[in-house]
Amino acid sequence: xxxxKFGGASVNNVEKIKNLTSIVKEYDNTPLVIIISxxxxxxxxxxxxxxxxxxxxxxxxLQLFDAxxxxxxxxxxxxxxxxxxxxxxQLTDFFTEVEWLLHDxxxxxxxxxxDQIVCSGELMxxxxxxxxxxxxxxxxxxxxxxxxxxxxxxxxxxxxDWNETSNxxxxxxxxxxxxxxxxxxxxxTDDNESTxxxxxxxxxxxxxxxNILNAESLTIWKDVEGIMNADxxxxxxxxxxxxxxxxxxIEMSYYxxxxxxxxxxxxLQNKGIPLHVKCFSDIFLPGTFIHKKNAKQLPYIIVxxxxxxxxxxxxxxxxxxxxxPMSRLYELFAQLNIKPNLIQTGAINVQICFDDxxxxxxxxxxxxxxxxxxxxxxxxxxxxxxxxxxxxxxELMIGKEMVLQQQTKETVQILFR
Ligand code: ASP
Ligand code: MG
Numbered sequence: 001x002x003x004x005k006f007g008g009a010s011v012n013n014v015e016k017i018k019n020l021t022s023i024v025k026e027y028d029n030t031p032l033v034i035i036i037s038x039x040x041x042x043x044x045x046x047x048x049x050x051x052x053x054x055x056x057x058x059x060x061x062l063q064l065f066d067a068x069x070x071x072x073x074x075x076x077x078x079x080x081x082x083x084x085x086x087x088x089x090q091l092t093d094f095f096t097e098v099e100w101l102l103h104d105x106x107x108x109x110x111x112x113x114x115d116q117i118v119c120s121g122e123l124m125x126x127x128x129x130x131x132x133x134x135x136x137x138x139x140x141x142x143x144x145x146x147x148x149x150x151x152x153x154x155x156x157x158x159x160x161d162w163n164e165t166s167n168x169x170x171x172x173x174x175x176x177x178x179x180x181x182x183x184x185x186x187x188x189t190d191d192n193e194s195t196x197x198x199x200x201x202x203x204x205x206x207x208x209x210x211n212i213l214n215a216e217s218l219t220i221w222k223d224v225e226g227i228m229n230a231d232x233x234x235x236x237x238x239x240x241x242x243x244x245x246x247x248x249x250i251e252m253s254y255y256x257x258x259x260x261x262x263x264x265x266x267x268l269q270n271k272g273i274p275l276h277v278k279c280f281s282d283i284f285l286p287g288t289f290i291h292k293k294n295a296k297q298l299p300y301i302i303v304x305x306x307x308x309x310x311x312x313x314x315x316x317x318x319x320x321x322x323x324x325p326m327s328r329l330y331e332l333f334a335q336l337n338i339k340p341n342l343i344q345t346g347a348i349n350v351q352i353c354f355d356d357x358x359x360x361x362x363x364x365x366x367x368x369x370x371x372x373x374x375x376x377x378x379x380x381x382x383x384x385x386x387x388x389x390x391x392x393x394x395e396l397m398i399g400k401e402m403v404l405q406q407q408t409k410e411t412v413q414i415l416f417r
Contacts, residue, residue, distance in 0.1 A: 006221050024179065119183075229241055298386070
């Protein structure tokens, strides 16, 4: 069996949903588990609902949610005739779940409410798509992934309970020639509270299913040709990389390439399951194939992270930066759940670069000032080039002022103004 994953951009209107079904038809003899994200920008819209609710703006939250509801009902109306009523009935259950909550007053942590509200995006999209498949006589089973994907209660970044999840998936999904439709990105705790796995987490869900079901492959259908060696929006000359190893992809996403969710590779690598990244608008394009073997010749791969902050930390009294201050610093990173993108240490100073997350950066600055003198520089960019050559490095740095540089045989990173 194969696992497919369709992201928000591949189901954001009626035409795209029809296109999804034409892809599914191409594979009509293969058992499929299909993981789907919320339609288009639904997750962003639902985030706004959660924010309004938590700011005690109940009416605004209800209005914003109403817009999301209407959009889904309209899509369902376009797609469905005989199955419209049963779809609407199921959608109404999801609407009611959220609306009940919106009538309450927030008393728990924001992240809890976020997950209870935002999870409805994937429930609604899969409900409509599953009914549409039935409408055009492609039988399928719709599953509420929250009955299978067990997580802890670390809301908005929940961790999978692999044992429970494996048991539940294996006992429910039989690998005959069936199509299952379910949601990416969401799960539930033992107490049936909804959780989410972090933005863009549907890729990870797909990898979890592929791992547990020993799938022959996972295909992520995207609105691009495959994985490119740079972001084509910034570098029009970017080219497709046709083959990559698991290692390379994990490195790329570690350095910030927004190719696939960083947690996706491990479950696949552990079982040797290949990953195809393919273009949903032209299924005959080759896409990118990711597997165990190292590709022979890789092009340089460029990743640029904007909005970087550099911390210049200097010891208070000219003492060396030893293990103790450094381990206290790492404790702070863990407490604040903040990940350094680059660290360079000297005798009495440390320089560390982070994504500019305003709340956390301030907290870190205050806490670090107990250990060091702290100076902060904002508005920097971090360039990473894998498999660099001197000429591409030179070319990309023209007109830029280097602040920090770190280099290994394979990778160069430059923080610049
Ligand atoms: N719908 C979620 C998001 O937009 C999850 C996903 O698309 O993977 O982040
Ligand atoms: Mg998405």
